[in-house]
Amino acid sequence: MKMYGLIGYPLSHSFSKGFFKEKFERENITGCQYENFPIPGISEFTHLLEQHPQINGLNVTIPYKEAVMPFLDELSKAAAQIGAVNCIDFKDGKKTGYNTDVxxxxxxxxxxxxxxxxxxxxxxxxxxxxxxxxxxxxxxxxxxxxxxxxxxxxxxxxxxxxxxxxxxxxxxxxxxxxxxxxxxxxxxxxxxxxxxxxxxxxxxxxxxxxxxxxxxxxxxxxxxxxxxMLILQAEASWEIWNGRAFSH
Missing domain, CATH: 3.40.50.720 (NAD(P)-binding Rossmann-like Domain)
Structure with missing residues (x-):
């Protein structure tokens, strides 16, 4: 089972989980799940990854779009210039930050x-x-x-x-x-x-x-x-997680 999710705090009114649940059902995408991970402090990010080693991709929302950056191995050119990340891709043991908001x-x-x-x-x-x-x-x-x-x-x-x-x-x-x-x-x-x-x-x-x-x-x-904008950034995240990379 491939796992995707959203980190932020709080996440009581998250758009992403409902969007991806509907997308998976509508497009008959199997073997994938999307969960909310409301972490009260960015210091818990590492612990979250240890708990869920099967995570393939994460979205990032308030208040961690900037705070998560030191935890990543690489940044896309746009994410580095912007100074904020809202999408993390996990591939080959590396965590790469992107910005699909743009x-x-x-x-x-x-x-x-x-x-x-x-x-x-x-x-x-x-x-x-x-x-x-x-x-x-x-x-x-x-x-x-x-x-x-x-x-x-x-x-x-x-x-x-x-x-x-x-x-x-x-x-x-x-x-x-x-x-x-x-x-x-x-x-x-x-x-x-x-x-x-x-x-x-x-x-x-x-x-x-x-x-x-x-x-x-x-x-x-x-x-x-x-x-x-939310729909488009979510679709762009999905493209990144599935290997169709963007410069952002």
């Missing part, structure tokens, strides 16, 4: 892009944000990072005036604000300056329409949640 985000954003979508605001600074920044660079879109505690070139939410909002017509939420069960929370951007020229993208997918997206839609913006 594949999923790029493929789901690209069809929505218009000629005026040249500058983006990236809300948040975590591992997911790093993949988004890398993807935007690959797409030739410049970005400004927005953070509650601005460092390393990021700006604060207070700096988002009408001119900044008008100049940045893509806004990507990489924070967990608005995620179930805290559905009433949202990034504190000045939504009154959002227009129909804006594209709001939320990595959160539960609920399908977060408060962030709802407020954007109310201003006429195009909105997109993270569900398709």
């Amino acid at each position: 594949i999923g985000f790029t493929a789901s954003l690209h069809p929505l892009l218009q000629p005026h979508h040249t500058h983006a605001l990236v809300l948040g600074t975590g591992g997911a944000a790093k993949a988004i920044m890398y993807a935007l660079e690959q797409l030739g879109i410049t970005y400004t990072v927005v953070s509650r505690s601005p460092v390393n070139g990021a700006i604060s939410y207070d700096a988002l005036d009408e001119a900044v909002m008008a100049a940045h017509t893509i806004i990507v939420n990489t924070t967990p604000l608005g995620m179930y069960p805290k559905v009433d929370t949202f990034p504190e951007i000045p939504y009154q300056y959002v227009t129909s020229r804006h594209l709001l993208y939320d990595l959160v997918y539960n609920p399908a329409t977060t408060a962030f997206l709802e407020k954007g839609a109310g201003q006429g913006a195009v909105i997109k949640n993270g569900h398709e």
Whole structure:
């Protein structure tokens, strides 16, 4: 039995396990199982692998996309540049880290892009944000990072005036604000300056329409949640685990 799984903490509302269970059934994939491994500290990663030597591949979610990297033997070029891993492949005694978030985000954003979508605001600074920044660079879109505690070139939410909002017509939420069960929370951007020229993208997918997206839609913006990105990154992980490698 080949085992795959997801590490993170907590994992009470994980997308991956249900996705792979359905995939295995739909595509008649036998001899495989996918499990959640909620480890309260990354130090337990080694113990997890000792307990389950049959693991062939793992996905990685909050809060370990960066913390897991020192435990790996190799990184793909993109994962090394991004500085975050969400997929680990186990082959020939080596653990190799990849980033399939960048594949999923790029493929789901690209069809929505218009000629005026040249500058983006990236809300948040975590591992997911790093993949988004890398993807935007690959797409030739410049970005400004927005953070509650601005460092390393990021700006604060207070700096988002009408001119900044008008100049940045893509806004990507990489924070967990608005995620179930805290559905009433949202990034504190000045939504009154959002227009129909804006594209709001939320990595959160539960609920399908977060408060962030709802407020954007109310201003006429195009909105997109993270569900398709999740499906695409999961499929890319499966491709990697089965030997159809990506540079990411």
